Amino acid sequence: MTQTADRRGLAQRLFEPDRLESLAVVPKVGTYVVLGFWTLVVLFPLYWVLVTSFKIEVQVDSGPYFLPFVDFTPSLDAWNFMLFKNNTMGAYLNSIIVALSSTLLALLIGSLASYALVRIRFQVKLAAVVTFIALLIAVIIAVAALGVPWAAATAVAIALFLLSLGTFVRRFNAAVGNNDIEFWMISNRIMPPIVAVLPIYVMFQHLGLLDTQVALISTYTGVNLPIVVWLTRDFFAGIPLDLEESAEIDGASKFRVFFTIALPLVRSGLAATFMLVLILTWNEFLLALFLTNARAQTMPVLVAAQNTTRGPQWWYMSVLIVIMIAPVIVIAGFLQKHIARGLLVGAVKG
Amino acid sequence: MAVAQAASPAATARETRDEWIDRNSGRIMVLPAVIILLCFAIFPLIVSIYLSLCRFALAGGSFTLTFIGLFNFKRLLIGAQQYHFLGTFKPLQTPEWIAFAIFAVVIIYWLGRNVATGFNVLGLIGRLISAGLATGLVLAALATMPAGAYEGTLLTTCFYVLVGVVAQFLIGLGLALLCAQPIRARNFFRVMFFIPLMVTPVGVAYMFRMLADMEKGPFAPVAAALGFSAWSWATQAWSARLMVLIGDTWQWTPFMFIVLLAAIENQPRDQLEAARLDGAGNFQIFRDITWPAIAPIAATVVLIRLIEAFKIIDIPNVLTAGGPGLATESMTLHSFIAWRTQDLGGSAAVGYLLLFVSTISCVSFFNYVVRWTRRYQ
Numbered sequence: 001m002t003q004t005a006d007r008r009g010l011a012q013r014l015f016e017p018d019r020l021e022s023l024a025v026v027p028k029v030g031t032y033v034v035l036g037f038w039t040l041v042v043l044f045p046l047y048w049v050l051v052t053s054f055k056i057e058v059q060v061d062s063g064p065y066f067l068p069f070v071d072f073t074p075s076l077d078a079w080n081f082m083l084f085k086n087n088t089m090g091a092y093l094n095s096i097i098v099a100l101s102s103t104l105l106a107l108l109i110g111s112l113a114s115y116a117l118v119r120i121r122f123q124v125k126l127a128a129v130v131t132f133i134a135l136l137i138a139v140i141i142a143v144a145a146l147g148v149p150w151a152a153a154t155a156v157a158i159a160l161f162l163l164s165l166g167t168f169v170r171r172f173n174a175a176v177g178n179n180d181i182e183f184w185m186i187s188n189r190i191m192p193p194i195v196a197v198l199p200i201y202v203m204f205q206h207l208g209l210l211d212t213q214v215a216l217i218s219t220y221t222g223v224n225l226p227i228v229v230w231l232t233r234d235f236f237a238g239i240p241l242d243l244e245e246s247a248e249i250d251g252a253s254k255f256r257v258f259f260t261i262a263l264p265l266v267r268s269g270l271a272a273t274f275m276l277v278l279i280l281t282w283n284e285f286l287l288a289l290f291l292t293n294a295r296a297q298t299m300p301v302l303v304a305a306q307n308t309t310r311g312p313q314w315w316y317m318s319v320l321i322v323i324m325i326a327p328v329i330v331i332a333g334f335l336q337k338h339i340a341r342g343l344l345v346g347a348v349k350g
Numbered sequence: 351m352a353v354a355q356a357a358s359p360a361a362t363a364r365e366t367r368d369e370w371i372d373r374n375s376g377r378i379m380v381l382p383a384v385i386i387l388l389c390f391a392i393f394p395l396i397v398s399i400y401l402s403l404c405r406f407a408l409a410g411g412s413f414t415l416t417f418i419g420l421f422n423f424k425r426l427l428i429g430a431q432q433y434h435f436l437g438t439f440k441p442l443q444t445p446e447w448i449a450f451a452i453f454a455v456v457i458i459y460w461l462g463r464n465v466a467t468g469f470n471v472l473g474l475i476g477r478l479i480s481a482g483l484a485t486g487l488v489l490a491a492l493a494t495m496p497a498g499a500y501e502g503t504l505l506t507t508c509f510y511v512l513v514g515v516v517a518q519f520l521i522g523l524g525l526a527l528l529c530a531q532p533i534r535a536r537n538f539f540r541v542m543f544f545i546p547l548m549v550t551p552v553g554v555a556y557m558f559r560m561l562a563d564m565e566k567g568p569f570a571p572v573a574a575a576l577g578f579s580a581w582s583w584a585t586q587a588w589s590a591r592l593m594v595l596i597g598d599t600w601q602w603t604p605f606m607f608i609v610l611l612a613a614i615e616n617q618p619r620d621q622l623e624a625a626r627l628d629g630a631g632n633f634q635i636f637r638d639i640t641w642p643a644i645a646p647i648a649a650t651v652v653l654i655r656l657i658e659a660f661k662i663i664d665i666p667n668v669l670t671a672g673g674p675g676l677a678t679e680s681m682t683l684h685s686f687i688a689w690r691t692q693d694l695g696g697s698a699a700v701g702y703l704l705l706f707v708s709t710i711s712c713v714s715f716f717n718y719v720v721r722w723t724r725r726y727q
Contacts, residue, residue, distance in 0.1 A: 035525070042545055046545065048557070063565075112380075112383070113379060120375075181380070185383065190708060194661075195395065195702060196390065198697065198701075199393065199401070218390070221390075225383055253368075255371075258379070286661075289686075306556075321549070333541070
């Protein structure tokens with residue numbers, strides 16, 4: 001294409017592309033300038049954090065220094081303190097365990113549910129749902145207001161519920177279908193965590209699980225289930241039925257079909273979902289603040305706690321932020337290709 | 351698979367159990383999710399209603415809950431805590447009345463058009479609820495405009511949500527459009543722009559506090575040259591809010607960007623090329639081809655962001671601790687502060703009000719915007 005001499009005027013050459021798949025000079029330069037500027041906006045704060053983590057107190061306090069080795073002599077003091085003398089590693093380990101296990105759990109439970117909702121028809125009696133919620137409310141009132149022991153109240157409620165299933169629930173025909181169940185699951189995400197966190201706190205206090213990893217893992221699994229269901233349902237809906245049907249004719253159970261055929265087919269989408277949920281869990285602050293104290297403390301809580309009476313100690317804080325971002329960036333680098341595609345499928349269907 | 355394998359060795363003996371599992375496999379698959387959601391969403395939600403109707407008091411190592419009806423809500427909306435939740439109001443002046451009149455005309459036209467074009471009772475009720483919330487918010491916003499009036503946490507939250515989501519969407523869309531052009535290093539930009547999403551919001555808040563330090567931050571020389579190094583953004587309401595917004599926008603623009611870019615790259619190539627050959631301008635192409643193709647996705651992405659935006663707490667909590675005064679306090683932070691002062695009832699009430707506001711807003715957005723952009727599909 002470049003062999004033919006461009007006989008157009010200068011202005012035309014600057015503003016109009018010579019081919020459809022390329023850009024003229026001026027728009028091209030403009031694009032690079034804007035994108036480069038935003039790259040700076042993104043990278044400079046991170047660069048500043050990285051640089052600050054190699055400073056000592058004096059170097060931070062006596063004004064901005066920008067370049068290590070030129071402006072100031074970098075030191076590993078902050079790193080040394082944070083990694084070996086502080087309790088950072090405990091919180092770091094907590095964060096890794098909690099984030100990975102709750103993400104994997106949410107992914108497993110959520111994709112099982114969304115697969116079933118896509119492939120199997122459900123008919124849940126509306127009367128059963130109403131009875132269940134009414135009994136739940138009754139139990140809560142009985143326990144909280146009237147002081148009935150919770151074990152007794154729950155047992156009575158379960159007995160009543162089973163009884164109602166056999167008797168009067170059968171008389172009503174109104175039922176909720178797959179779409180309603182799905183909508184209910186996804187809509188739980190709208191609920192702000194602050195509404196749910198107080199009762200969850202009390203619940204774990206009663207169970208003696210406050211400030212443990214179990215409490216955090218199970219709560220995060222619950223909080224992230226809606227996202228998993230919402231994203232994975234479209235992946236499952238997108239795979240052709242014949243593959244699964246032929247496996248079922250060969251006698252494979254639904255579970256086997258799910259794990260050996262359906263799951264591998266939606267790898268890409270699962271990777272995107274995994275990444276998104278992992279980021280959300282890894283960075284979650286509010287629930288961890290309520291549910292943990294010292295032993296099960298996660299990184300965001302530790303970072304937030306750096307605001308001491310002497311003001312934040314930037315050099316320590318920067319170390320924490322750097323070690324928090326690093327692993328996520330590495331994982332995201334590996335999954336980069338899948339992320340956009342996975343999110344797109346979710347957003348198209350909503 | 352675990353279930354299937356465990357049962358397979360003794361297949362003949364346990365034929366019935368296998369059959370039972372297979373017959374009920376759907377229920378077994380959904381059950382764990384339902385149980386978890388019941389434990390961590392429905393059960394807490396119901397307990398929270400009860401808490402919001404009670405007064406909580408510590409009494410000798412234990413606590414008591416006294417049922418006090420709607421008192422907690424009354425206190426927030428018209429009582430002693432009104433200044434905190436809704437704001438300190440001043441009577442409307444002429445410019446505010448004019449603004450309100452314009453708003454009223456728009457909303458009545460919107461309701462009227464709906465009644466005229468296709469009337470159904472449920473739709474009208476939904477629209478009345480949306481319109482009611484919007485009117486309340488606009489009135490509160492106008493009543494906190496005059497000098498001496500202050501915004502409460504409700505308006506601050508709505509400000510973050512509205513301005514933040516719009517800014518993130520516009521920047522994200524702009525970057526995605528630029529990035530979708532035939533340029534080199536597209537993947538490089540894609541990876542770079544994605545990074546802020548991965549930084550913990552608490553970290554973002556500290557980062558921006560560090561950057562915005564006018565004495566020893568990186569922009570201190572610039573501030574000194576311009577002569578405002580003594581000025582502190584943290585002492586003024588709007589500059590502090592702006593700072594929170596900048597942090598939030600820095601963090602969440604990538605989310606919009608990455609999905610919108612994927613959507614733009616997925617639009618039909620043939621139409622695009624045909625339009626180019628016919629000599630359509632860039633703006634024309636965007637308006638007539640790209641935008642209609644990506645609008646449903648754009649609306650959905652905004653909806654997702656809207657849902658999450660209402661929950662904002664980390665950035666204002668760390669950046670300004672809600673200050674100066676109440677200026678940057680979001681509703682979640684308000685609820686958290688109430689919890690810390692042992693006012694569990696008030697905390698639950700704020701949480702519930704947040705739930706109402708965000709649910710109505712998100713459902714309205716879904717019904718009037720997302721559905722509308724999908725009308726051609």
